[in-house]
Amino acid sequence: MGATIGFNQPVESAAAPAAADGDVEMSSNVEKLSAEVDNIISSTHQALSSTRKKRKPAPGYTNAEHVKSFIQQTTVPSLHATKPAGITALDVSMDGNLAVTGGADKTVHVYDFTSGKTLATLKGHTKPVKQVALIEQDGAGRLAVSCSADKTVKVWSEGADGGKWSLQHNLTGHKGEVSGFTVHPSKRLVAAASTDQTWSLYDLANGETVKTYDPLEGQEGSFAYTSFAGHPDGILHAGGTDDGNVRIWDIRDASALAASLQSHSNPVTSLSFSENGYYLASSSNADPTVKIFDLRKLTVLTSWQLPAENKINEVRFDTSAQFLTVVGTDARVYANKTWDELVKFDDNAGDLTGARFVDLGRKLVLSGMDRTLRVLAAPQ
Template sequence: MALVCALTNEVPETPVVSPYSGAIFEKRVIEKYLMENGCDPISGKELKPDELIEIKTPAVVKPKPPSATSIPATLKTMQDEWDALMIHSFTQRQQLQTTRQELSHALYQHDAACRVIARLNKEVAAAREALATLKPQAGIVSAPTAIPQPALAAEAGGSATHPMEQAGMSAEVIQKLQDKATVLTQERKKRGRTVPEDLVMADQVKSFLTVASHPGLHSASVPGILALDINSADHSKILTGGNDKNATVFNKDTEQVVAILKGHTKKITKVIYHPNEDTVITGSPDMNIRIWHVPTSQTQLLLRCHEGPVTGLSLHPTGDYLLSTSSDKHWAFSDIRTGRLLTKVIDTAEMGLTTAQFHPDGLIFGTGTKDAQVKIWDLKEQSNVANFPGHTGPISAISFSENGYYLATAADDACVKLWDLRKLKNFKTIQLDDGYEVKDLCFDQSGTYLAIAGTDVRVYLCKQWQDLKIFNDHTALATGVRFGKHAQYLASTSMDRTLKLYAIE
């Protein structure tokens, strides 16, 4: 009211003046205001009604303007006032719209800032978690496990850039390898030609169906499972490695994830489940090999044996030593109890190694190369003792049969070749369809069946080499395949992010 009087110079019917602000008010209105608030509406100072100063003004009779002496003139005056009011209302609406836009922009900026802060907090938490995972590797790792020795391999980002020193193949290590091979050979001779009583028969394999499909083991944002292994002691536990840089331990019986292993900085392409311990081994293009304690989901040892991506892993039958290959053209033999690199040998392959596996006896092993070569090595002598030429593409997978005589190899040439290690020759070639990709091979524990994973999943009966069953359930390339105990079930993984299990319904 005071502002209206001051700006329009209109005099109220009963004008009064505030002694504090000097503003003019209509007496009736200001008294009501003071009863509710008790202060000057302009200056905010305490003001009582009896402090108001009345203004004595003579009664002035304002004559009507000449233009308002008729009805049409009065209507025109009212029209002008209406027009002025509409223009003022339009201006107010424009200002309101501008204010709303400014407020909306400010709220959007605030929301964007909150999201950026949340993302940064998440990245900081992830970095702290990774740091906490890496810290135990700097010294002695005291975990309740069968691998309690200190990690001699350096951590990534620290002295890991320095190659590990070779400790050498001592006479004690060689004797240990020889003793194990002797025991395994004798056991194989005792088994002879008999097959386990619980082994699933060929007719039963033909009736295998998909009994389970698990798509939630790895991240959906970076799809793809790249590696697979099964615990040979507890066949309910399955290990997978994914594009999401994690390895997952899954119990197929309870359908529960047992552990998620985080630490690699790139995808995991090779995984091994230790046959006698709750320990797993993973390899990655980040050039690191990690040995994990499953109950704690922690890295126990970090091996940096190579200066290139790790392409192959195989555990020695003793359970104490690890064979690894890399695109740096070397294969390495390491002690997983102490983290020592025992020996490292360069291959003559021009383009690097792609895969590796120990023979069941553990004294020889096979490697594949990018230039289509399959090579057999003597571990004790660290020498190349045989070569199997014939493939026309990079070797993608190799697998020794438990009978000790057969070797299956696959390459990017749409065929699987079977080799006789006694005669050192190719005795069977399974020619697949043009464009067929083979990513993994696996014999069952008795050497009766051979499984192939790639464009689809197939099972062959050994000796006759006839295909028993073809599974086309995956919607993308199959990357891994393994048999359960006595071939009672078959597991496969795929780039479609699923783990599938096949068995008799």
């Protein structure tokens, strides 16, 4: 396992210019980012990393005892088309009122829980949607981002005052399917990875490619990405590959990996950084094992296996750094640090594909291949 993250450093300071004892110095940039983009990344990182250690869950955020009581409260059936059927991707606004879903039917839906209506059906992808994200911008309209096996990333924008949604950017350039993306915490950039062994950084304002990160010569193993995730401070980006590796990059440096982790013996199909920045969860849909890496030591902190018949489609830390959701054959919620199982939900008619804690963690929204959104919460 090669690495350039300092073994004894917190992840947010991993790219310090001078190496301490036991650390390995980062390589220098070969194709530098523009001054504007570098400033966006550096200022965002500085602002977020300086408060991360002291950050606590938002006032009123749910706790483990509350989550243990979660049961299914409501369902939203019959979303997306029946042929082919299935919600393949999910994101939900922090207040829990708006959901963005991607489907096997190649469309993206915007659903309003308050009115109980689908506000938009966005068409343009030519193959099933792999991932979606909702971007809520201060003082500006909301954006939805989607990627697909059709090799594109699309950015959709909401009209003024909640008007009609429309395509804003069609991001192309990859020769293989786009397997995942992550929105930078500045909300001004998006990074997307592909099975063509590259990942790219895009400018959300103009839709232009900022930089493309190619596979490195002399590096053993594959760079064909099957999943992708970004560190909450915006510097580190991780791509899971088809041979079970996790490639961790410093977004400012295209010349060397920050770390390379051996995760699974099968393609890594889901990755998630914890909000505290120290952990990385990984899974494969061909292996019912969850692994948690400690990024300060670049070792597996813990791992556990679900029943052999279980399939895992997504692992995801919540924004309070308290919980990890694991969905696939069923849905499970684990407590961060102790990794105790708090909730198991299996009253679903098809594989589950996504889970999002919303409304200060008081609700958990699930999406599934049975074309249904489910909302779990404590009994009223």
